[in-house]
Amino acid sequence: xVLTGSFCEQPPLGLIKSIEMAGCYVVDDDFQLCQSWLxxxxxxxxxxxxxxxxxxxxxxAQTASKYDDRKEDKGRHLLHQVKTRGAEGVIFAxxxxxxxxxxxxxxxxxxxxxxxxxxxxxxxxxxxGQMAPIREQxxxxxxxxxxxxxx
Amino acid sequence: xxTVTAKKQVVKxxxxxxxxxxxNRNYHEVATAxxxxxxxxxxxxxxxxNELLMCFDFARRLPETDALQNGMRKKSGKMIMxxxxxxxxxxxxxxxxxxxxxxxxxxxxxxxxxMPHPDILLLSYTGCFTFMKWFELxxxxxxxxxxxxxxxxxxxxxxxxxxxxxxVDQLKQKVIPALESVSGVKFDIDRLREYMKESVKAEEDLxxxxxxxxQRPSPIDGYFGAVYYIGPIFTAFRGVPEATxxxxxxxxxxxxxxxxxxxxVTPEGELAEEKYRLVVEGPPNWTSFRxxxxxxxxxxxxxxxxxxxxxxxxxxxxxxxxxxxxxxxLADYCLGCYTNLNFPQRIDMICRYxxxxxADGLLINSIKSCNSFSAGQLLILREVEKRTGKPAAFIESxxxxxxxxxxxxxKNRLESYFQMIKQKRSSSENVHRH
Numbered sequence: 001x002v003l004t005g006s007f008c009e010q011p012p013l014g015l016i017k018s019i020e021m022a023g024c025y026v027v028d029d030d031f032q033l034c035q036s037w038l039x040x041x042x043x044x045x046x047x048x049x050x051x052x053x054x055x056x057x058x059x060x061a062q063t064a065s066k067y068d069d070r071k072e073d074k075g076r077h078l079l080h081q082v083k084t085r086g087a088e089g090v091i092f093a094x095x096x097x098x099x100x101x102x103x104x105x106x107x108x109x110x111x112x113x114x115x116x117x118x119x120x121x122x123x124x125x126x127x128x129g130q131m132a133p134i135r136e137q138x139x140x141x142x143x144x145x146x147x148x149x150x151x
Numbered sequence: 152x153x154t155v156t157a158k159k160q161v162v163k164x165x166x167x168x169x170x171x172x173x174x175n176r177n178y179h180e181v182a183t184a185x186x187x188x189x190x191x192x193x194x195x196x197x198x199x200x201n202e203l204l205m206c207f208d209f210a211r212r213l214p215e216t217d218a219l220q221n222g223m224r225k226k227s228g229k230m231i232m233x234x235x236x237x238x239x240x241x242x243x244x245x246x247x248x249x250x251x252x253x254x255x256x257x258x259x260x261x262x263x264x265x266m267p268h269p270d271i272l273l274l275s276y277t278g279c280f281t282f283m284k285w286f287e288l289x290x291x292x293x294x295x296x297x298x299x300x301x302x303x304x305x306x307x308x309x310x311x312x313x314x315x316x317x318x319v320d321q322l323k324q325k326v327i328p329a330l331e332s333v334s335g336v337k338f339d340i341d342r343l344r345e346y347m348k349e350s351v352k353a354e355e356d357l358x359x360x361x362x363x364x365x366q367r368p369s370p371i372d373g374y375f376g377a378v379y380y381i382g383p384i385f386t387a388f389r390g391v392p393e394a395t396x397x398x399x400x401x402x403x404x405x406x407x408x409x410x411x412x413x414x415x416v417t418p419e420g421e422l423a424e425e426k427y428r429l430v431v432e433g434p435p436n437w438t439s440f441r442x443x444x445x446x447x448x449x450x451x452x453x454x455x456x457x458x459x460x461x462x463x464x465x466x467x468x469x470x471x472x473x474x475x476x477x478x479x480x481l482a483d484y485c486l487g488c489y490t491n492l493n494f495p496q497r498i499d500m501i502c503r504y505x506x507x508x509x510a511d512g513l514l515i516n517s518i519k520s521c522n523s524f525s526a527g528q529l530l531i532l533r534e535v536e537k538r539t540g541k542p543a544a545f546i547e548s549x550x551x552x553x554x555x556x557x558x559x560x561x562k563n564r565l566e567s568y569f570q571m572i573k574q575k576r577s578s579s580e581n582v583h584r585h
Contacts, residue, residue, distance in 0.1 A: 067283045102240040103284035107291050
């Protein structure tokens with residue numbers, strides 16, 4: 001699975017473990033987005049501030065935390081993550097009241113549906129302690145993928 | 152005797168009726184625009200570049216106004232639920248969901264006329280992140296061109312020349328060419344100057360009206376009444392002669408009340424006695440707007456100033472559109488929007504209102520789904536209390552989601568707040584007496 005939507009707040013460790021225990025192995029995510037946002041090295045030769053600005057503006061991943069100037073770019077990075085990691089589905093896990101992730105979600109879901117990539121979604125809070133519903137949802141999601149693949 | 156209970160007559164000022172007429176007329180213009188060969192723009196209230204859009208003959212849609220109008224007409228609840236069924240989270244801005252729900256329900260506007268697709272989305276970004284995602288969502292549905300005007304946040308609490316230049320450059324290099332290309336109309340800066348001359352007149356009169364609340368008793372309610380007063384200038388009418396006339400009528404009406412020592416007009420008539428003077432921070436609830444207002448006027452509480460009545464432009468500290476420097480002035484307008492101010496600026500503004508309008512306290516109406524207003528409001532509350540020594544209170548509701556308006560809880564909270572003000576006032580009188 002690719003786990004997405006958690007860029008602004010790392011989910012509790014128990015939540016990530018619960019997802020994996022339910023049969024969804026997380027092969028990519030957007031935790032600590034700042035570590036992976038830039039898609040290539042920032043050239044060291046030029047004006048550092050200018051090069052950094054250009055890198056963030058033009059060579060950074062499309063995520064919910066930024067504006068996509070072109071409609072065609074929406075979801076490109078997520079699709080790339082799914083393809084290159086061999087993921088079989090996407091789990092949207094956004095922090096409650098995280099406007100960027102929650103507003104982005106329906107647009108990404110539409111794109112995933114178009115590409116026939118299964119997905120599921122839930123929200124979490126930093127003090128989420130009850131993992132049973134999440135484990136159940138992730139487990140059902142994993143089962144449904146197995147069923148679809150077998151069909 | 153008839154079994155049908157007669158509907159209570161709602162009292163409205165002449166200016167309120169005129170405002171309604173203007174807003175309805177705009178909906179009709181939007182509904183018929185495509186048939187008449189006109190293009191339609193959509194943009195947001197804070198940082199709306201109405202004068203610029205008029206230079207290209209656009210009929211002008213404002214999605215937040217559509218949502219609040221649907222809220223006041225009790226239509227938003229179903230729209231929000233439809234949007235949630237379509238995959239939108241219950242946590243996000245309910246204006247967005249009302250807008251998207253309206254599309255899902257067949258694109259009929261609040262007045263019952265068709266709401267055609269916009270031909271361009273002018274994404275003027277003034278401190279509310281949701282705006283960006285809102286128009287991305289609309290673009291995904293309508294596939295219409297979007298032009299973004301990025302307005303830098305006033306992080307340092309001031310507008311510096313580089314910020315102004317940055318916005319002006321975008322206007323020249325991106326926004327104006329995009330508007331020209333979609334509308335097919337060539338930009339004429341003199342036309343922009345002419346609209347701005349009208350804007351200034353309306354802005355002067357609006358400020359004069361809002362500042363009458365410094366009088367005792369206040370002849371207006373600076374929140375519940377003011378949301379009617381700001382309607383034309385914050386939407387599709389800033390810069391048109393009808394808006395100038397509207398503000399002249401309003402000013403005459405309010406000044407007359409002020410001269411006669413009258414209080415504000417409420418839906419149940421004139422307020423007889425002003426007991427509490429409040430400053431309010433945050434937008435109102437629209438779905439139970441009258442019930443909410445009644446909780447104030449029943450107790451003799453008048454809002455003398457509010458931050459929400461500045462959401463589409465902060466004019467009371469001196470800013471006016473400047474026809475001599477039209478693009479720079481559009482930049483300053485956007486940069487100076489309330490949602491683009493940092494917290495120290497917002498706190499200073501509220502403290503200034505508390506002082507200049509002789510308020511008894513601050514009330515914060517925190518909107519569940521509006522992060523651009525709600526984030527940091529508790530910090531604002533504590534700081535204003537510390538600086539002014541006046542009591543502050545905090546209530547919670549929502550913009551247009553009727554599920555989040557709990558009348559009984561809000562009423563209880565308000566009543567105990569008014570008691571607290573009374574108590575504080577009498578203990579302070581006792582101190583002065585001894």
